[in-house]
Amino acid sequence: MDNENLNKPSNDLIGDILRNYEKTGGMDNLKGKGKPLPDEYFSGDVFQHFQKIAKDAGFKPHWLKLQHEIRDELKDIAEKYASGQKNELQFRVTKVNEKIIAYNKTCPPPMQKGTIRLESIEAASNRW
Known part of the structure; x- marks a missing residue:
């Protein structure tokens, strides 16, 4: 192996994006800027703190969005x-x-559910 390849600087894509955003003034008017963080953080x-902050910011995990899509689709079917x-209900x-x-x-594993059949669509719709 070549020593040159070992000492190459790594690419920090997210860091580069944040630095460019900061240079263009994107970080100047952030909510809470200059205020101390609460002790609970x-x-x-x-x-758990990350989850609380994400929830407060309105973030929904992908699986929760899928759950809502499935529920709405099952209700319509x-x-x-x-x-x-x-x-075409079988296709849906x-x-x-x-x-x-x-x-x-x-x-999360306790939230997992089985697949559905058209014949039992009413029960599946109620379960979701």
């Missing part, structure tokens, strides 16, 4: 199934099952 678990409009159920699989890969 320095006690306890760092991850159940309504159409109940009214007898069964055109297949697409919802793909979303459920993606949801199960990202959500």
